[in-house]
Amino acid sequence: MSHHPPDTRDRTGAGPLDGVRVLELAGIGPGPFATMLLGDLGADVVRVDRPGPRPLAGDPAHDVTNRNKRSVLVDLKSPEGPRTVRALAARAHILVEGYRPGVAERLGVGPEECMAANPALVYGRMTGWGQQGPLAPRAGHDIGYIATAGVLSAIGSADGPPAVPANLLGDYAGGSLYLTTGVLAALLSARATGRGQVVDAAIVDGTAHLTALLWGMLAEGTWRDARGSNLLDGGCPYYRVYETGDGGWMAVGALEPQFYTAFVALLGLDGDDLPDRADPRNWPELQALFAARFKTASRAQWTAVFEGTDACVAPVLSLREAADHPHLRGRGTYTEAHGVTQPAPAPRFSATPGTLRLPPAVPGAHKAEVARDWNLPHLAEQPKDGS
Numbered sequence: 001m002s003h004h005p006p007d008t009r010d011r012t013g014a015g016p017l018d019g020v021r022v023l024e025l026a027g028i029g030p031g032p033f034a035t036m037l038l039g040d041l042g043a044d045v046v047r048v049d050r051p052g053p054r055p056l057a058g059d060p061a062h063d064v065t066n067r068n069k070r071s072v073l074v075d076l077k078s079p080e081g082p083r084t085v086r087a088l089a090a091r092a093h094i095l096v097e098g099y100r101p102g103v104a105e106r107l108g109v110g111p112e113e114c115m116a117a118n119p120a121l122v123y124g125r126m127t128g129w130g131q132q133g134p135l136a137p138r139a140g141h142d143i144g145y146i147a148t149a150g151v152l153s154a155i156g157s158a159d160g161p162p163a164v165p166a167n168l169l170g171d172y173a174g175g176s177l178y179l180t181t182g183v184l185a186a187l188l189s190a191r192a193t194g195r196g197q198v199v200d201a202a203i204v205d206g207t208a209h210l211t212a213l214l215w216g217m218l219a220e221g222t223w224r225d226a227r228g229s230n231l232l233d234g235g236c237p238y239y240r241v242y243e244t245g246d247g248g249w250m251a252v253g254a255l256e257p258q259f260y261t262a263f264v265a266l267l268g269l270d271g272d273d274l275p276d277r278a279d280p281r282n283w284p285e286l287q288a289l290f291a292a293r294f295k296t297a298s299r300a301q302w303t304a305v306f307e308g309t310d311a312c313v314a315p316v317l318s319l320r321e322a323a324d325h326p327h328l329r330g331r332g333t334y335t336e337a338h339g340v341t342q343p344a345p346a347p348r349f350s351a352t353p354g355t356l357r358l359p360p361a362v363p364g365a366h367k368a369e370v371a372r373d374w375n376l377p378h379l380a381e382q383p384k385d386g387s
Contacts, residue, residue: 014042014352014353014355015040015041015042015043015345015349015352015353015354015355016041016042016349016352016354017038017041017042017043018042018043018352019042019044020038020042020043020044020093020094020187021043021044021046021091021092021093021094021374022035022038022039022043022044022045022046022092022093022094022095022096023046023048023085023088023089023092023094023095023096024045024046024047024048024069024095024096024097025048025085025095025096025097025098025099025104025109026047026048026049026050026363027097027098027099027126028098029098029142029167029171029175030098030126030171030172030175030176030179030203031096031097031098031126031176031179032047032063032065032066033065033171033172033175033176034096034124034126034175034176034177034179034180034183035047035069035096036064036065036066036067036068036069037176037177037180038094038180038183039067039068039069039358040067040068040345040346040354040355040356041345041349041354042352042354042355043094044070044373045068045069045070046069046070046071046072046088046092046366046370046374047066047069047070047071047072047361047363048071048072048073048074048076048085048088049071049072049073049074049363049364050073050074050075050076051073051075060360060361060362060363061359061360061362062340062360063360064340064342064343064360065360066360066361067337067338067342067356067358067359067360067361068355068356068357068358069358069360069361070358070361070365070366070369070370071361071362071363071364071365071366072364072366072367072370072379073363073364073367076107076108076109077107081107082107082108082109082113084376084378084379085109085114086108086109086113086114086117087117087376087378087379088374088376088379089109089114089117089118089121090114090117090118091118091374091375091376092118092121093120093121093122093187093190094121094122094124094183094187095114095121095122095123095124096124096126096179096183097109097123097124097125097126098125098126098127099127100127100136100137100139101127101130101131101132101136101137102137104125111123111198115196118196119194119195119196120190120191120194120195120196121190121196122183122186122187122190122196122197122199123196123197123198123199124179124182124183124186124198124199124201125198125199125200125201126175126176126179126201127200127201127202127203128140128141128142128144128145128170128175128202128203128204129145129202129203129204130200130202130204130205131200131202135148141167142167142169142170142171142203143164143167143170145170145174145203145204145207146165146169146170146174146203146207147162148204149170149174149203149204149207149208149211150208150211151169151170151174151207151208151210151211152164153227154211154214154227154233155169155227155233156227156228156234157227157228157234158226158227158228158229158235159228160228162227169207169210170203170207171203173206173207173210174203174204174205174206174207174208174209174210175201175202175203175206175207177206178201178205178206178209179199179201182199182201183199186199217230231255235280235283236283237277237283237286237287237290238252238253238254238255238260238263238277238286238290239252239253239254239255240252240287241316242290242291242294243291243294243295244294244295244297244298244299244301244302245294245295245296245297245298246298246299246300248298248299248300248315248316249299249315249316250294250299250302250303250306250313250314250315250316251313251314251315251316252290252312252313253312253313253314254311254312254313255312258310259310259311259312260277262309262310262311263311263312263313266305266306266309266311266313267290267293267294268293269289269293274286274289299315299316300315302315303315322334323341332344333346335356337356337359338356338359338360339359340359342356344356367379367380368380
């Protein structure tokens with residue numbers, strides 16, 4: 001039996017999550033990205049921002065992770081603040097928060113309080129260390145989470161330090177995408193049973209989960225627990241990047257024999273004269289040969305050689321170059337929306353595509369709209385500072 005009131009919104013799109021209400025308690029990093037994804041897919045995302053300065057400096061109008069959302073200001077430290085959030089939670093299907101463990105409870109907006117008014121609520125919790133464990137109360141960031149999960153040690157060259165993969169691997173792959181998967185699975189369960197639940201999404205858990213293939217290869221002895229020495233970590237000469245004569249880079253992924261044959265031929269080498277690629281003892285020699293060849297021409301020249309072939313070689317593009325690549329332009333992978341170049345919604349749906357309906361939400365800009373659409377008149381009466 002549903003505990004949600006009739007749906008009266010008129011601001012969502014026709015994506016696969018049209019009709020789903022998401023309440024986001026403002027944070028930084030993986031939580032906002034997860035709710036952006038839900039919003040891209042049609043959910044009505046309302047972000048509860050706090051009065052005062054933003055946690056990170058910058059123009060909120062350019063914060064793409066807050067697109068497809070609306071914002072209201074609520075001071076959770078005021079007497080009325082927690083009651084307002086609980087009233088919003090009573091009208092939501094999913095709530096997402098990214099506080100340290102125990103903070104939401106101390107503020108009066110924890111799972112017990114919010115689910116008392118809405119038993120079908122899916123309560124998503126996004127943290128780095130998780131809700132339990134020795135490090136749960138400690139501060140942290142992406143780099144520390146992926147280091148502790150054992151993943152950072154596997155990235156980079158064998159003779160150099162671990163390479164930092166921006167905050168894509170921990171925050172977004174190990175965090176946001178696992179939170180999104182978790183809350184959507186819990187939403188399916190809630191629709192079937194009428195009972196919501198708490199989803200504990202920890203970056204250390206999700207990042208570790210991403211290494212399932214590597215743990216299997218470790219078990220069978222086909223992966224070394226040392227970076228830069230394996231098939232898929234840059235140790236293999238036909239799965240790595242090479243510098244070109246003009247300081248550019250080419251990415252080589254010629255794993256299968258037929259692709260490798262095409263690769264070495266287009267590189268201008270005689271495959272019959274090369275050492276056996278299957279023997280790792282030959283990898284240093286092959287790497288040196290390939291590196292020397294790539295140095296003889298520019299990135300643009302090598303791109304022209306390999307473009308349109310099955311050699312599995314691609315130029316390493318910058319963000320701006322990627323947005324202008326013919327294939328990505330043809331697919332609309334990047335798009336111009338609300339004055340900002342940004343990634344288009346993904347994945348794609350044949351009947352209910354995601355859309356970029358709303359620009360990044362400016363804190364507090366949608367109080368009247370949300371009060372109307374979520375049937376919460378009291379929200380519209382709050383002062384501009386959210387208290």
